[in-house]
Amino acid sequence: MEENFARQYYDYAPELRVAEKSEAGSGTPSKYRFIFDRPERVAGITYQGPASRLRLLMERVRAGHSIRVGALGGSITGGQGIGGNKHLYTYGAYFTRWLNAVLPPTKPLKHHHSHANSSAKKASQRRSALEQGEGDVLETTMAEAAELSWFEELLAAHGAGFLHKRRSALARLSRAEVGASLGGEEGPSAGLGVAAAAQPASRRSAMDEAILIANLESPQLHHFTNGGVPGTLSAYMSSCMQTHIPENVDLVFVEYSVNDVAAPSRDFEDRRPFERLLRKALALPSRPAVVLVHFFPWRHGEAEYWESAERDYQEYASFYGLPAVSLRAAMVPAVEASYIAAEELEEEAQAAAKGKKGAEAARAYNAFLNNTAPSAAALLPNAVFGRDLIHPTRGGHVLMAEVLATLCLDLIWSNDALRSGDLPGEGAPGAYSLQEEKKRSRALLATALDHPHHHTAELQRPDGASGLPQPQSLDEEEEGAQLDAVAAKRRGARRALQASSKTKKTTTKKKKPSSSSSKSKSSSSTSTKPTAAEAALLKERQALLKAEAALAAKGPGWGDALISALHRLSFRPLPEPLVAGNYPASHSTCYIDQLLPSIVQQPVKGWNWTDEGRGKWGWVALEKGETIELKLDTRVPGSPASDPDNPNGSLILLGIAFLQSYSGMGRAKVVCESGCKCKDTEIDSLDVERTVSLTNITNIPVSQHQSCLISVTTLGPGREAPSEAAAHPDQWSKFKLMGLVVGEEAGAKTGTVGWLRMTTLNAAHSLGEEGAAGGGEEAEGE
Numbered sequence: 001m002e003e004n005f006a007r008q009y010y011d012y013a014p015e016l017r018v019a020e021k022s023e024a025g026s027g028t029p030s031k032y033r034f035i036f037d038r039p040e041r042v043a044g045i046t047y048q049g050p051a052s053r054l055r056l057l058m059e060r061v062r063a064g065h066s067i068r069v070g071a072l073g074g075s076i077t078g079g080q081g082i083g084g085n086k087h088l089y090t091y092g093a094y095f096t097r098w099l100n101a102v103l104p105p106t107k108p109l110k111h112h113h114s115h116a117n118s119s120a121k122k123a124s125q126r127r128s129a130l131e132q133g134e135g136d137v138l139e140t141t142m143a144e145a146a147e148l149s150w151f152e153e154l155l156a157a158h159g160a161g162f163l164h165k166r167r168s169a170l171a172r173l174s175r176a177e178v179g180a181s182l183g184g185e186e187g188p189s190a191g192l193g194v195a196a197a198a199q200p201a202s203r204r205s206a207m208d209e210a211i212l213i214a215n216l217e218s219p220q221l222h223h224f225t226n227g228g229v230p231g232t233l234s235a236y237m238s239s240c241m242q243t244h245i246p247e248n249v250d251l252v253f254v255e256y257s258v259n260d261v262a263a264p265s266r267d268f269e270d271r272r273p274f275e276r277l278l279r280k281a282l283a284l285p286s287r288p289a290v291v292l293v294h295f296f297p298w299r300h301g302e303a304e305y306w307e308s309a310e311r312d313y314q315e316y317a318s319f320y321g322l323p324a325v326s327l328r329a330a331m332v333p334a335v336e337a338s339y340i341a342a343e344e345l346e347e348e349a350q351a352a353a354k355g356k357k358g359a360e361a362a363r364a365y366n367a368f369l370n371n372t373a374p375s376a377a378a379l380l381p382n383a384v385f386g387r388d389l390i391h392p393t394r395g396g397h398v399l400m401a402e403v404l405a406t407l408c409l410d411l412i413w414s415n416d417a418l419r420s421g422d423l424p425g426e427g428a429p430g431a432y433s434l435q436e437e438k439k440r441s442r443a444l445l446a447t448a449l450d451h452p453h454h455h456t457a458e459l460q461r462p463d464g465a466s467g468l469p470q471p472q473s474l475d476e477e478e479e480g481a482q483l484d485a486v487a488a489k490r491r492g493a494r495r496a497l498q499a500s501s502k503t504k505k506t507t508t509k510k511k512k513p514s515s516s517s518s519k520s521k522s523s524s525s526t527s528t529k530p531t532a533a534e535a536a537l538l539k540e541r542q543a544l545l546k547a548e549a550a551l552a553a554k555g556p557g558w559g560d561a562l563i564s565a566l567h568r569l570s571f572r573p574l575p576e577p578l579v580a581g582n583y584p585a586s587h588s589t590c591y592i593d594q595l596l597p598s599i600v601q602q603p604v605k606g607w608n609w610t611d612e613g614r615g616k617w618g619w620v621a622l623e624k625g626e627t628i629e630l631k632l633d634t635r636v637p638g639s640p641a642s643d644p645d646n647p648n649g650s651l652i653l654l655g656i657a658f659l660q661s662y663s664g665m666g667r668a669k670v671v672c673e674s675g676c677k678c679k680d681t682e683i684d685s686l687d688v689e690r691t692v693s694l695t696n697i698t699n700i701p702v703s704q705h706q707s708c709l710i711s712v713t714t715l716g717p718g719r720e721a722p723s724e725a726a727a728h729p730d731q732w733s734k735f736k737l738m739g740l741v742v743g744e745e746a747g748a749k750t751g752t753v754g755w756l757r758m759t760t761l762n763a764a765h766s767l768g769e770e771g772a773a774g775g776g777e778e779a780e781g782e
Contacts, residue, residue: 044330077228686718
């Protein structure tokens with residue numbers, strides 16, 4: 001039984017589960033054959049809330065728009081335990097494939113004007129990476145792939161040679177690599193806990209590769225970016241989020257319940273990085289919908305139900321109005337029911353195979369199970385988690401994708417009810433009229449929201465039937481300029497608030513007065529009118545609210561009253577942080593990949609910017625005595641740069657990312673030259689005991705300063721270099737600087753990540769990125 005369900009999850013293809021296809025452009029989702037029953041899927045939706053942005057996004061999807069989906073998280077999001085490609089078989093990928101299957105777009109991806117050129121460049125890089133991949137040409141035909149109806153137009157657009165690409169993606173699904181990613185076991189069934197055999201590289205392989213290629217090359221699809229980085233905490237992603245997903249993403253999944261500390265935080269101080277990550281995602285120029293995705297460590301049933309950060313993070317869901325889904329809530333309460341349902345299903349399957357022998361009996365048995373109605377039996381723990389204590393197999397990802405799909409379908413149905421006014425106990429349809437929305441908006445935003453776009457009538461389909469509101473013409477340049485202006489004002493307000501917070505903290509940390517009269521005097525002085533900094537902050541914040549209100553008042557440029565109302569709600573200003581003063585940095589805090597050269601001081605001698613043909617970009621020096629200097633901002637928002645009572649409490653951790661390998665590598669010394677202060681630190685990039693090449697990080701306590709000048713100087717061969725290195729030091733002095741990550745928590749004792757896998761830095765991801773990693777080791781990380 002578990003083997004059969006594990007095989008169904010391993011072979012799960014949303015494109016092949018459409019039961020009844022809806023008319024293209026109708027805005028009605030196609031009927032879908034879910035593998036999990038609705039009670040469990042609904043149980044997995046732990047918080048829906050207002051979901052204004054997700055509601056609006058679903059209306060865009062129904063109107064035919066292509067969207068970008070991104071996922072941020074640790075090794076679960078990154079695909080550890082799935083035995084395959086993270087761009088195809090993780091929850092975010094399954095969800096995007098489901099969206100393409102049931103609500104395929106009719107309009108191409110919309111580029112924000114400031115991202116169009118960079119997106120075109122990245123698309124060219126992805127195509128080049130694909131065409132240069134290793135492997136044999138996939139011999140298949142258009143007819144074989146055309147079994148997927150939504151692929152027909154795509155195939156016609158790309159021509160007969162569309163599927164005859166080098167199969168770099170398929171090569172990564174080889175038995176050796178899959179086995180290595182699962183701890184040395186070979187075969188695609190490794191880690192499933194059951195004998196699930198892979199399908200041959202025929203039609204199914206052709207379909208998978210075609211989906212990957214389409215995600216790279218076709219603008220008329222919903223696209224997915226997997227920004228999961230194994231072994232990281234939310235603190236790392238808070239610093240480096242925008243290097244792992246594109247700025248114009250429309251939907252962001254955030255998964256850190258397993259990686260972050262499970263113990264509840266009384267005052268939420270330990271959750272500060274996670275809140276900053278959420279605020280950064282919500283403040284992106286595209287105003288994306290954000291959904292919290294909670295996994296949990298099963299540990300073969302030995303883990304406590306509360307053993308994750310999910311409880312604390314649900315507070316953020318309600319505080320910011322973000323939908324949340326939970327594997328724990330969907331699965332754990334139904335485990336006992338799954339065993340009972342499995343026993344009943346086993347009896348029925350055995351009866352279906354009765355009278356048959358051998359392979360014929362097995363086929364009858366499996367055919368019955370494959371076509372049975374959804375039931376709790378699908379939640380059998382060994383089929384969802386397998387042998388892994390923490391990382392679910394594809395079954396866990398399929399379950400979460402179906403929970404997310406159910407959430408979106410429920411919101412679509414709810415939107416229709418809002419549009420029609422057919423809500424039990426909610427009064428007459430007029431309760432949701434445009435006029436009432438205007439009154440509430442005036443009270444909220446203190447501005448008139450009377451704009452022609454708000455009076456757009458619902459459009460009609462060509463056949464005359466009442467249809468969904470379709471987009472009208474929209475000046476993207478004008479919209480982009482307005483978004484940029486609001487973002488600039490937001491950054492200005494944030495800087496003013498940070499300055500005010502720093503001023504307040506430094507001025508209040510004085511010695512206590514020695515007399516009661518001085519205390520009284522001090523107390524009376526604190527009740528005076530706001531300082532100049534506070535007044536400036538208030539003025540800046542009011543200007544920000546006014547700018548955002550004006551942009552909200554302009555309207556989305558399309559749709560009916562409901563869409564206009566959702567648009568206004570989506571442009572509501574964020575509340576003050578749940579943890580006081582917990583604002584994200586207004587400056588960059590992550591310098592990896594193509595951002596690293598921006599802080600390097602010119603001229604540079606003895607160091608070369610190169611990826612060495614392996615996809616790992618960095619500055620490389622090959623000889624002893626070469627120095628490179630970098631200047632960056634190490635300040636932390638809302639924290640005083642210097643605290644006399646606690647000198648170490650104001651230090652931040654600066655992560656120095658470097659390439660570590662077993663041959664030819666040398667040492668380097670890191671020195672704080674000016675502005676900031678730190679202890680001179682030596683880094684040895686040679687590790688002869690591990691025959692792998694990986695990106696490691698050394699964390700150095702550094703004082704806060706706006707212009708912190710750091711130097712890195714090569715010192716020659718590593719300390720474990722063989723004796724021959726003395727005769728040939730030029731062959732054992734290589735040092736490769738990969739990046740710098742500025743910690744956002746003053747006084748932190750540990751870094752946010754101990755290593756960094758350089759495979760998700762390109763916001764759109766090339767198919768060949770993992771193959772280009774050059775054999776780098778994937779560290780075990782939750």
